[in-house]
Amino acid sequence: IPTHTQPTRSFRTTVCRQQILDASTLPDRILPKYKQTRTSSLLSLQWPEPPRNVLIIPKLLAPHVTLSAVAFAKHIHSEYPNLNIIFERRVASEIHESLPFPIYTSDPNYFPSKIDLVTTLGGDGTILRAASLFSLHESVPPILSFSMGTLGFLGEWKFDEYKRAWREVFMSGSRVTISDLQEHPHAKTPADDHPGDEEVDVPHHGWESVRGKSMGPNRSSKILLRNRLKVGIYDTSGVNINEQLMPTSTDEPHEDLPALPPSLKNHSKSTDPLFPAFHAINELVIHRGSNPHLAIIDVYVNDHFLTEAVADGILVSTPTGSTAYSLSAGGSIMHPLVKTLLITPICARSLSFRPLGLPLSTRVTLRLSDKNRGRELDVSIDGKRRAGVTVGMEIRIEGEAVGRARSAGGFGSGSWTGGVPCVIRSPGRGDGNRDGIAQDDDGWVGGLIGLLKFNYPFGEGQ
Amino acid sequence: IPTHTQPTRSFRTTVCRQQILDASTLPDRILPKYKQTRTSSLLSLQWPEPPRNVLIIPKLLAPHVTLSAVAFAKHIHSEYPNLNIIFERRVASEIHESLPFPIYTSDPNYFPSKIDLVTTLGGDGTILRAASLFSLHESVPPILSFSMGTLGFLGEWKFDEYKRAWREVFMSGSRVTISDLQEHPHAKTPADDHPGDEEVDVPHHGWESVRGKSMGPNRSSKILLRNRLKVGIYDTSGVNINEQLMPTSTDEPHEDLPALPPSLKNHSKSTDPLFPAFHAINELVIHRGSNPHLAIIDVYVNDHFLTEAVADGILVSTPTGSTAYSLSAGGSIMHPLVKTLLITPICARSLSFRPLGLPLSTRVTLRLSDKNRGRELDVSIDGKRRAGVTVGMEIRIEGEAVGRARSAGGFGSGSWTGGVPCVIRSPGRGDGNRDGIAQDDDGWVGGLIGLLKFNYPFGEGQ
Amino acid sequence: IPTHTQPTRSFRTTVCRQQILDASTLPDRILPKYKQTRTSSLLSLQWPEPPRNVLIIPKLLAPHVTLSAVAFAKHIHSEYPNLNIIFERRVASEIHESLPFPIYTSDPNYFPSKIDLVTTLGGDGTILRAASLFSLHESVPPILSFSMGTLGFLGEWKFDEYKRAWREVFMSGSRVTISDLQEHPHAKTPADDHPGDEEVDVPHHGWESVRGKSMGPNRSSKILLRNRLKVGIYDTSGVNINEQLMPTSTDEPHEDLPALPPSLKNHSKSTDPLFPAFHAINELVIHRGSNPHLAIIDVYVNDHFLTEAVADGILVSTPTGSTAYSLSAGGSIMHPLVKTLLITPICARSLSFRPLGLPLSTRVTLRLSDKNRGRELDVSIDGKRRAGVTVGMEIRIEGEAVGRARSAGGFGSGSWTGGVPCVIRSPGRGDGNRDGIAQDDDGWVGGLIGLLKFNYPFGEGQ
Amino acid sequence: IPTHTQPTRSFRTTVCRQQILDASTLPDRILPKYKQTRTSSLLSLQWPEPPRNVLIIPKLLAPHVTLSAVAFAKHIHSEYPNLNIIFERRVASEIHESLPFPIYTSDPNYFPSKIDLVTTLGGDGTILRAASLFSLHESVPPILSFSMGTLGFLGEWKFDEYKRAWREVFMSGSRVTISDLQEHPHAKTPADDHPGDEEVDVPHHGWESVRGKSMGPNRSSKILLRNRLKVGIYDTSGVNINEQLMPTSTDEPHEDLPALPPSLKNHSKSTDPLFPAFHAINELVIHRGSNPHLAIIDVYVNDHFLTEAVADGILVSTPTGSTAYSLSAGGSIMHPLVKTLLITPICARSLSFRPLGLPLSTRVTLRLSDKNRGRELDVSIDGKRRAGVTVGMEIRIEGEAVGRARSAGGFGSGSWTGGVPCVIRSPGRGDGNRDGIAQDDDGWVGGLIGLLKFNYPFGEGQ
Ligand SMILES: NC(=O)C1=CN([C@@H]2O[C@H](COP(=O)(O)OP(=O)(O)OC[C@H]3O[C@@H](n4cnc5c(N)ncnc54)[C@H](O)[C@@H]3O)[C@@H](O)[C@H]2O)C=CC1
Ligand SMILES: NC(=O)C1=CN([C@@H]2O[C@H](COP(=O)(O)OP(=O)(O)OC[C@H]3O[C@@H](n4cnc5c(N)ncnc54)[C@H](O)[C@@H]3O)[C@@H](O)[C@H]2O)C=CC1
């Protein structure tokens, strides 16, 4: 694999087209801020300077999606010239010949420190895959997701909107119209019309190179911050074995999960008892798998014994995951902004094990009861099998804290950590005059009705 | 009814025993503060000075509970001499002859401005009745509830613990041991061991008169703040008709809901669109009642159309109410600290109307569809029928905001508003060494298992 | 109301058009036989001679349905000249001016002894209303039902198929092609191709007058026999008070339920402990109605105590009713041919009250517990409120036996009793070559998918 | 393994104690009759002559159960001297040293033609294991089951009742009191008190050797005939591969499933399209097993396409199985006498896939959709994994017909086939005066309440 040591602009003109460069040499990621607004429960994305390093994740094994990824990469390369475009290794080798400019790749363990922004092309599974690249990390870059073919419940944008979508997320928080920038690139921004909101440091440079259509001032991307669960898997002597666990799902190719770079390793070790935690965006599942017998799992809540679950399995789900497996298992549908974690049994051998919702900050422990005897149970996170666990092992789960980090973390003091920031589709021209409404529309109600067929009416011809 | 104009202590000696005095003449209520702590998600009750006006609410039509109320009143009268003991009018006339000291009563509309602390003796229904006395108000006094006979899910204390329970809640936040008080009544309190916590103004007087057993320093009552829903009922021309609505349940005696006193009437009218709102601690229900036909209700979420519910009815529930009617209707169980409101259909004529959980701040509107034709549907709040509604009318619901009031409210600037502060049972001597655990124990898990028979195991002899 | 004493054919030519004649003077009903076949679980309708007395029941208060009823009546009057067309009194007076021939009506209590065949035009509600006319009787005539507007789950035929539908049901069991009849009206029928099946006496006369298009030989209408529940309501002294109970639903006009004619009164009194029983085709419901408190009902199964239901109410449903209220209350969907009765609680205050299915012959008793105190609960049958019941009263329910009567019943020895015989739609020309499949198609699976949206798939654009 | 060719009584005295003889040499089984009675929906067991060959199946790996099996075997050997006592091979070698008389064993494929009566000692799993020995056969001997330790839902008798239980089932249908037999061994039996019931040929010999306490005349064992499902597994070319499928559950030892003896092989091949069928007493399950992705299964009902199930799996259950896995998956509880088969999805990815009940005679086909791609799904019957199935394979299921065989079957003309005849516990002395009630008591309601905690009441101390 050809690598490139100095990915500076001056140098770039000499590198061979279609080369695959080493993403680990790229400048470190730019950490955006997320501002609360009065009119919406969504956050507003604020780039301190334009994002540079974009990871593009197309659905695997879907040739038409690869083609779309090529089109998308070409567009942003030509219109936004300072961007570095990154792919996973396997995708990079497949795609680089189709691209008339160099692209980047690296071991995925460098992504958390390099990637400013992720773009997925595919369905919910692709978004879950994107999130899983950051599943050992507290700070996930914003994810802009395009649905390809059948719509997913998590994906927000249609692919044919990709130019508008990209421009919006790239410019988000620049606070100037593009025409302003071109004329008075260093002028002051107009005053924020929400003066009560917390001050944000707005640099006015970096966006100058973007030419073309103007956007309204103060237009910014809306972010739905999806809460995650931290998951630690402990062996019978109480040692966290997360780092030994490789993805074991066989039908989706993956690279070895590399050792964490030292800079990340030390980070927050002392403060976080679950460290290093896996982070789940949908859920953690323990399941009997192919074992024909019922699984027996002791459930503790904040170290109190709650119950012995005798069941096919048990789910601990985020509100995002409430429309995934938990829904199938009989759980209620929770809006992703409700701060809760759900305990949903899978086929419990009980008439009275109703799904539970606990505060997101609750500590849940699942311990394999001795009664399971020799059985090995499957542990999966977001649909990927991670481990087989046996008697005496336990899984500890806790909602991930979200917000501005208190003490200096790995990426600089006071930066945002926690959650998966998903760029929410804003209404376009064809969407009618929904300006008022759109302020608070996170697409969730639309997805419930359109995709999940929530309360689908009886009767013919509907 | 004899009333008494000046309920000062000096005067009290001359009044006739067994008299019923006018509670509206009592000093205004003392507003406690609620402090967050690091070790628990419960709040800590902080009285700025000792509470004086106590409303005692026994279960109705239950003679043995009335006897317990007498015992309780005698105890606190003799041990805590500055207390004014208040009953609802009907209870007062039944009970005053049994008490060798004067008691107070008044129209219930004075309670919100006079009552420092409520004590209920009964089950969940009695607590709901207590809360309903404050259902038009934003600030509810702390409620100390005793279970009598069968335990309820909301009630925390066993009646035979009443002496300890009272002492704890009365002293809560005084921050001195009682022996300290007796020796050096004006000495400084020991420094707060959570110096980072927000400063609380601690007066050191007022508790001197309480003699007897000492409590540990810094011992305070734990408060579970139960979120409520604000409910407005609107006629076909969009006018809020809450004030015209009287409780209509016939099997529980009630007094006329009096006009609000002027001071409260103006309060916050401008800022609150639902004003005057009913506040529900369990839920709001629309139901077909005796009408044999399905009700048809349009549901809007933040002004977006969500769905047309064709059903027996529809519930909008707090997390507290998730273990009440919503549970029976198939809803999930939510911990009372999860900030959510639940939409749960009652016998929806649909295979795909799953219960929903939305952020507590969501605005939900239920509008009676024209398709109901002439039908009148029942509207109930917390198990009390409040109105019959017809085509075109609507119910607007929103989670009540909770916290320190921003602007000056009715009761003084910056005071706590919102929610129902319930005093949580602390472990006693007989409860074993649960000190560590008890910090975060709100009794909820115990109630699930002990009372709701959550995941009750199969098999004989359990 | 004009009545006519001798509705013989010779006389008919002289009666004034548009007259309303007295249906009680019509010849007694003709009892069809129902033959089991090897290829289908449906029964085959066998008229011993052509049906004469047809009751047409259009949906009420729906003018376009009334017009369709007129068209239908004109068609069968002109093509099938010996028919007597009967309407309920209220419909008759509304419609008779639109019809150029006399029609019949009477008190509904004569219908059970006069009506050969019922035709409904409307939805499920109209079929339920038709069945309710026979709800005190063991033998219900076949019901041919047309859906008007929105399809119902029970209705089988589209109205524009009415000519074919009528011809098929009218000729059913005649076992000759119409051309055969015209040429050799008294010839022997071809041998039954299922010689093992039980012999049926086939008269070859009566169908001669029907001219026109030929049908295939042996073509007969398929009958889905819907099982009913027998329901007895007992006062506190154990006396069956069914006869005193009038329909009390106010929004659907009804005539007084008349005293049974003597001939029916004596019938089967001795053999049937529930006599006179109401018969439910969907379900029996006890419900708290407008009472805000939970209902408390003791449930007995074959005289064993089963459970105390604390709930909004309780349903005892037929398999037919499993897709009605019971479905909304969480019950499973049962095929109408499964011989079961379902006990489904409505919002039970219990985590462990799962819906139950018992053998259809089970005796279920619902007794109002003393704990209900003064409350009156609503009792409804098939969506019509029948009674308010109080403490100590009970409802006894039992699946109706179905088949050939053992001993001589009211209508002649060995005739079929029990159940509601519904004429199932046979596939027409436009339905494709479904001959093989159609043999066993009762339309139920189609209704599940098309109407109830059973397992409606997720995803867009469906 | 020593075998013995001629297990006649004369010879027996010479065989070595503790020997294990060859059960294949035993006389062929005696087929009992099952009589319907007027007072109960249970059947009455009628032995034409005393049963001789008893298979005793203790729970595996449970030493105290093995001890009980020894006690039981000794008792019946000494009191009922003509009995041949058979064990599964593995149990026989473990137990024979503890027994002072020879016992029998053989390949389990001889059991169906040799065993008169099965006795299980264990829980539901042991009964399922007993039934699985006959799962390729249409005629299952009566099963007398004793619960050991925790009660099961299927097991009826407590072990300490074993003497009474055995006597009752052994004598069942002999129609004479034991004292009668001793005095007038060949006297006529008293007339049947249900003369209308079908004649049963009653031989009066064979029971003479049983001495001791007398039973009432006409006392017979009540039989609950549990319906089974016939299951055929077909490869992609439509060939039934049942015979190639071995039990694959690894945690329960088993012997190779031997080739069917020729006599059974030909039997009924022509008439039964599913031959050779597995018979399930609980259910057939297809499940994703350890595969993390959803299974996709097309469901056909009587060859009509019903739905595409996207789910963890799908269950087709008997009414007996309705309280097993189907219950956990959300199915309703069905009484075992309701003739239905249930289709219950396991975690269906759909809001509208409600459990279904179809007539027991329905043909259900489950076909693995192409959309599963390479996935292999698990197929289990009654909790034992039987096969892994892949795209294009299908499972065909049908309720087993039950009753007197029409044509000559393998075991003689007109004998009973189908179902699993379970001996129901009759009330003993200590059970109070429940004579009247007990007539129809199949223990099912008791099991619901006592074991499944059906509608377990809320509140403390229950
Ligand atoms: N029985 C079930 O319902 C099962 C569900 N799953 C879910 O699948 C997820 C993994 O997804 P894939 O890798 O794509 O597996 P997959 O190919 O098996 O598809 C899972 C399905 O769930 C949808 N989905 C995923 N996350 C969702 C969400 N948050 N809300 C709504 N729908 C969602 C996807 O669009 C897809 O239709 C797991 O996290 C788990 O939640 C996994 C196994 C069984
Ligand atoms: N089918 C049902 O489940 C119905 C339930 N209700 C509930 O009853 C409440 C009114 O209570 P009462 O006046 O005592 O009526 P009630 O006398 O009908 O009793 C209601 C029952 O609900 C329990 N309960 C009340 N609030 C609860 C909570 N938050 N969590 C757990 N259990 C709770 C009570 O202990 C009592 O057992 C309503 O707010 C409503 O939630 C009212 C009608 C029907």
Ligand SMILES: NC(=O)C1=CN([C@@H]2O[C@H](COP(=O)(O)OP(=O)(O)OC[C@H]3O[C@@H](n4cnc5c(N)ncnc54)[C@H](O)[C@@H]3O)[C@@H](O)[C@H]2O)C=CC1
């Ligand atoms: N929450 C609910 O689901 C309620 C349901 N009902 C049902 O309504 C029936 C009375 O019907 P209407 O007078 O038309 O009242 P209605 O006008 O309230 O409509 C009831 C609805 O149920 C449908 N329906 C009736 N019987 C059905 C069946 N066997 N299978 C599938 N759908 C069926 C009708 O098409 C209609 O959509 C009652 O027998 C009861 O089953 C009555 C009250 C409440």
Ligand SMILES: NC(=O)C1=CN([C@@H]2O[C@H](COP(=O)(O)OP(=O)(O)OC[C@H]3O[C@@H](n4cnc5c(N)ncnc54)[C@H](O)[C@@H]3O)[C@@H](O)[C@H]2O)C=CC1
């Ligand atoms: N999630 C679940 O509920 C699962 C249930 N099963 C059930 O287990 C059965 C196999 O039983 P074992 O080998 O003992 O496995 P097991 O050791 O896993 O126990 C299954 C449990 O189901 C009970 N059971 C079995 N049949 C029953 C019936 N008809 N009614 C009520 N309870 C019943 C048993 O007493 C035992 O408690 C399967 O036929 C299946 O029905 C199997 C896997 C998962």
